[in-house]
Amino acid sequence: MSSQLLPITLYDIPSRNAAYGNTWSPNMWKTRYALNFKGLPHKTSWVAFPDVAAKMQSIGAPPSDKAADGSPIYTCPTLSDPNPSSSSPALITDSWLIALYLDKTYPSPSPLFPASSALLQETWIEKYETLAIGPVEELLVGLVSKQLSDASIPYFVETREKAFGKKIDDFCPVGPERDAALAAMQEGLGKVAELLDKNGDGKEKLFCTGDEPVYADLVFASSLIWIKIVAEEEVWSKVKSWHGGRWERLLDAVHEKYGKVY
Amino acid sequence: MSSQLLPITLYDIPSRNAAYGNTWSPNMWKTRYALNFKGLPHKTSWVAFPDVAAKMQSIGAPPSDKAADGSPIYTCPTLSDPNPSSSSPALITDSWLIALYLDKTYPSPSPLFPASSALLQETWIEKYETLAIGPVEELLVGLVSKQLSDASIPYFVETREKAFGKKIDDFCPVGPERDAALAAMQEGLGKVAELLDKNGDGKEKLFCTGDEPVYADLVFASSLIWIKIVAEEEVWSKVKSWHGGRWERLLDAVHEKYGKVY
Structure with a gap:
């Protein structure tokens, strides 16, 4: 991991299964694998399911979707990255958008999407x-x-x-x-x-x-x-x-x- | 086009439509576009539909498929490339296999399948x-x-x-x-x-x-x-x-x- 970078925070919903580091959702694993693939320093912030919406609103993270009534839906994984800006961290929700963000922001050492794939x-x-x-x-x-x-x-x-x-x-x-x-x-x-x-x-x-x-x-x-x-x-x-x-x-x-x- | 290379022969089935160089099949166009994309010298050998099987057998091209009764099916596009070997030309049938062959044999100037895609x-x-x-x-x-x-x-x-x-x-x-x-x-x-x-x-x-x-x-x-x-x-x-x-x-x-x- 690069020591010049501040740790990125990954918001995850904990399982009771310590054998896998309390993480269980495939969407969270996508982001964990991607962060480690990029060698980026990061830490986990655990949020129980019923607290996700309030937590995401409190940090200003974008919703990932809209309900039928138009109200925002908040989910994990959400990433808070303090590195690109000193005034406010970059906040990205949704494993796919996070992967695109990581590839654009941290193209080295290896691309997740080589040749714009x-x-x-x-x-x-x-x-x-x-x-x-x-x-x-x-x-x-x-x-x-x-x-x-x-x-x-x-x-x-x-x-x-x-x-x-x-x-x-x-x-x-x-x-x-x-x-x-x-x-x-x-x-x-x-x-x-x-x-x-x-x-x-x-x-x-x-x-x-x-x-x-x-x-x-x-x-x-x-x-x-x-x-x-x-x-x-x-x-x-x-x-x-x-x-x-x-x-x-x-x-x-x-x-x-x-x-x-x- | 590279002048050091001998021209590759592309076997195609002619249309009556000279406005498009007498070529009409999407599978032939795939190979034509690929040959031009690679800048490879080539020429066309025209074969009418009923003559395809005999022509392909006479040049020793592989069949592209088998019929229900096990007999070989011969089709175009077929490529005859005299460049890799001085004793006998490489013969490839099927636009997809031809594209893979071209990328492997002629990786420059640009790959058709960048990053092994x-x-x-x-x-x-x-x-x-x-x-x-x-x-x-x-x-x-x-x-x-x-x-x-x-x-x-x-x-x-x-x-x-x-x-x-x-x-x-x-x-x-x-x-x-x-x-x-x-x-x-x-x-x-x-x-x-x-x-x-x-x-x-x-x-x-x-x-x-x-x-x-x-x-x-x-x-x-x-x-x-x-x-x-x-x-x-x-x-x-x-x-x-x-x-x-x-x-x-x-x-x-x-x-x-x-x-x-x-």
């Missing part, structure tokens, strides 16, 4: 997420609450039940529905593996461009660690055995290098 | 083709025979009627079916424009990465010139008026620089 990477992320993560997304969301700190659980359960229109225990019940979701995920990951390996002349290719990850690969690893944290027994124990164990190799390759939680 | 570009091509070209593809295929040379028409009509399971005149009849196809295309192109411009901070961005095209942009231009050649009145006259005329600007930017037919 943001649109191309976004399209690839959308494709593999649709193929491989989509089938189990509801199952994963249903399991998140078991990981959260006490202060966050009721808020999370209430908002997700409202958003999905069903009780949290019904997000993906054990049985044929879950079996079908896992089968679809395995098939989707198989297609992703084929596309990656075609790009590597038929040899196993973990990453979407060269031998080092770009941002789309950090996003993929973020989905994998999310699965590992929230659905170790239900999903990850299966995923890591599929396709010659390549998904565990992909996650390990990213996490060992860029997974430290500060 | 072949998989990423392939995903973007698939996305905009699904959104914008897919809705009118059958209509365009139905109009191709009007452009072909006499020797190619019966073969083309017979094989396409068999492949699509309908008479060529029914590929997209004038009326509600065609109106719906055009409306879907306009909507799809609108989404493509949004994605491109998001990548350009909201300003019009013709290309998917920087201010110069990469291979995915040459492929996009190849679809546009195909539309212009085979469906000038029916489709192109509309497309060029949509979204502030940006599709004509995109095609012109590529074609004026890389559109010469040798």
Whole structure:
């Protein structure tokens, strides 16, 4: 990490799982991996789910979206970067916007989007997420609450039940529905593996461009660690055995290098 | 063009339309744009549709696919490059494989796939083709025979009627079916424009990465010139008026620089 820079603050929502540094959300992992990829000094400020809106308003962070009634929606990850301006920190919300900001503000040592490939990477992320993560997304969301700190659980359960229109225990019940979701995920990951390996002349290719990850690969690893944290027994124990164990190799390759939680 | 290199031969199927150098197929345009983008000396060898298989077999070119009965399918574009080996030319069939070959064999002056972005570009091509070209593809295929040379028409009509399971005149009849196809295309192109411009901070961005095209942009231009050649009145006259005329600007930017037919 560069010692000339002041530490950047990353706002995150804590889990109860210390084994992963209390961080659990794939969107937070995207930003953590990106900060470590860039070698930027940073620290975490923990905010429980019900306190996110008030906290973000108090620091002047922008909302990430608008509700149907036009009211602002505040979310994490949010980044507060004191380095570019001495008068007020740069405040960026949303993992995608943060990645674009980091690449523009800190182009070295390596770009997250080499050769201006943001649109191309976004399209690839959308494709593999649709193929491989989509089938189990509801199952994963249903399991998140078991990981959260006490202060966050009721808020999370209430908002997700409202958003999905069903009780949290019904997000993906054990049985044929879950079996079908896992089968679809395995098939989707198989297609992703084929596309990656075609790009590597038929040899196993973990990453979407060269031998080092770009941002789309950090996003993929973020989905994998999310699965590992929230659905170790239900999903990850299966995923890591599929396709010659390549998904565990992909996650390990990213996490060992860029997974430290500060 | 580099004078130290021997001319590469591009095998193409002629149209009757001299205004576009007798070339019409989007797959041929992809290779023509790529050869000119690389500044490589080349010439065209014209082969009528019914003669493609025999010609490709006679020069030893690989088939591009297999039929259901296992027999080889021969297609154009095929490239014969005498430069890498003095004993026998490199023979490559299929516009995508040709593009990969050209980038590997002739990395300068500019890469078609900067930062090893072949998989990423392939995903973007698939996305905009699904959104914008897919809705009118059958209509365009139905109009191709009007452009072909006499020797190619019966073969083309017979094989396409068999492949699509309908008479060529029914590929997209004038009326509600065609109106719906055009409306879907306009909507799809609108989404493509949004994605491109998001990548350009909201300003019009013709290309998917920087201010110069990469291979995915040459492929996009190849679809546009195909539309212009085979469906000038029916489709192109509309497309060029949509979204502030940006599709004509995109095609012109590529074609004026890389559109010469040798």
